[in-house]
Amino acid sequence: MSASDPPDDIDSEAWEAWATEVVDGTGFDVELGVGLARDAQRVARGEMTEAEYQDKYHEAVLDEFGVDDRPTAPEPQKADGSPLPGVPGTGNGKRSRRSMLKTAGAIGLGTLGLSAAQQSTRTVAAQSGDGDSEPDVQMGMAINTDRCIACLQCMDACNEENGNPAESLWMAVLRYQEDDYTDNEEFLTRPCQHCSDAPCETACPTNARYTREEDGIVLTDYDQCTGCRYCEVSCPYGVNYMEWAEPGGGDFEADRDVDGVTAAGSAPQGTMGKCTFCAHRQVSDDESLQGTTACEDVCPVDAIHFGDMNDEESAPRQHLANDTGGQPTYRLLEDKGTDPNIVYVGNEPSRTATQTDGPTGENEFDLVRERHGRREIEIGSHEDDD
């Protein structure tokens, strides 16, 4: 029987013989390979869920290959419809059937055996310690920019909480105007978008940028980051802040450790920092801190709502369901395909919007735009350049 011509009935002996012949050539466990292939067909036909498929073979795949690198495996890197098997980034449980089959095919071909030779220690650690993880949690925010008054308290609270220097604006409130003959000033509250398909993770050459399995937060392993800044280049939102010098900010008092990875609080010199959704609060023993962020706590107009975007009862989902006041909702630069987990309520800034001058906090708070040692920034450079 030709190996390129599988019988249709996956329960038939002919199919079994065909599959055995194919898998036998790879040198890997035949029984496991045939089982994976058969059940992958069942998943494709909708007779089995991806989660069942994952659970059924997790142990066996680990035994055979040393790691379970499939997109469904409980580890920070998830495939999400990306055409490349093993590509990181995607949001919990949103994988396409096609990519899963592709990856299953890749296992059959033994590519896993190659990539299994090495895995970052972080990934392995995360894998072994997450038996009771809930991969369906995806933390995110609903931010009502219609309510924002640009008081900048969120920016100040963020830097205070994380011990950031004045120039590292993990949370930034942008003031802008549309070219529409009105002088209306609008605000964009801009933390990291914690994308489900984060380009920064794909860019990272050291696996330092990763999605936390438990709640979908995108973090940086400060011990792994080399400071190459490819993540910053690949991010369409401009949320990454390199620590160019020894951070001269305040102290970060909480524990930097997130599941054994140094990822909370301000970034050390030479590494890349960005909003962590206050990861130290999410892993805190103090339950009153879990599910909160500093920016949300301090917002005087209740514009920021942080919580599990997959939970209908969560603060952001409740806000989106009940409190939008008829305002439109949108995700920032959705056409970039990053699948961001922040949903905005209000008007989306157009591509021609220009920034307007306004307090950046230096009067009231210890916040600046310009990087320490560089000249002062003037607003209006876009117009000058025309």
Add this chain to the structure above:
Amino acid sequence: MSTTNNTILTPLKTLSVKFLALVVVLGIAALVMLEAIVHQLQHGLAVTDLASWGTQEGVTWGIYIGTFEWFAGMAVGALAAVGYIRYNELTRYDIIARIGELWALIAGLSAAYLIVIDLGRPDRVLNILTAWFVTVQYSPLAWDVTFVTALLVMTSTMLILSLRRDFSEMNLNKLPVYTALIGELLTLGFRPEEREKLDSMLRWLGLALLILAFTGGMVPGWLLGVVGAQAGWYGGIAGIAFLSAGLLSGVAVLAITAGVLRYLYGMEEALPEEVFVGLGKALTLFGFVYLVVQFNNLLPSIFPMAPLAESQVGEAMLYGHFATDFWLAMAAVAIPMLILVLFRERMLAGGVGLAVVSVVMLWGVWVKSQLTVIEPLMYSSGLPYEVGTYVPTLVEWVITIGAILVAILLFSIATKLVPMGRLLDDTASTEEVRN
């Protein structure tokens, strides 16, 4: 094969005051650069003018990365030239192949070195290698590390094998003692019967280098071309644009070196005019292709149907903030190209004219490399951020120019250590040497 080209050994056998002065000057430059590096290590990248794009209104990659792209391109171009010469066994261009082997290696090392300089934590550069097995599946930076490594390994192999052949044809006793030592080492266990095999290996390795240059050689371009976030980078032509710049700068550096060697050491016989005519033709072609590709890359962005972000980048380049730099860079390639077309035979007589136009072209490609890297970061699109600014600091200039001078220093030293080609002289034939 009866022509004598004994002069290829002249650089090895002479040690002029001028050369020593050059080494001293370049050595001082290297020390100044070292001081700048120590300064940067002490204070971090804060001593540069780099800043985050976005609210900090800077560019996060600057002349280190721009010069990296330039060096990487030069390595690819030199690699392609070596591959072409070795595969086609163009004996007359043998010296050019040796110069190319050395330059591909030196330019590749310089590129890798600038990447390390640009890291916020250079002490962790090995993290890129330990994570490679996973990241190579998706991170273009991991692909780049793969390509540069392949380039260094294959170029070194080519250099070692071709030197083994060349040394086997020479009387080592007539060479300076350190060169003779290198020769002894590289011809260890050499048997005359292996000559045929060695010739064949050099030929096929040449083909492999050509294939590497025209496939993996595009990776440093893809490094930018796959980034969807920055207008002006994303697109299918990035790899081609990088390769076309590489071929031009690679051949230009070979032409400069050949012209200078011929002028300094009177190597008229070893480097006949035909070689310069050939190099001039290659430069004309690659210069033309470079300009066509660059304008193909840019012009669509200024048509009214182009996306806004793309047009901002294109307009800044063609008639905005960067117009002076851009048009100077284009002129620096176009004018030498036209001069080559019009006056080729006359100005190539001594190789010096070709070296001069090559320097101008190299400078043009360098400037455009900087613009390619800096501009999209400065004109960020999407959110209402300001246009960024970037003026490299003294430290950045010292380290960047230092890297170029150190590359020249390394090549200068290499000319005193290894022969620039094979000896085609009857009086020093293999038989005589070996008996």
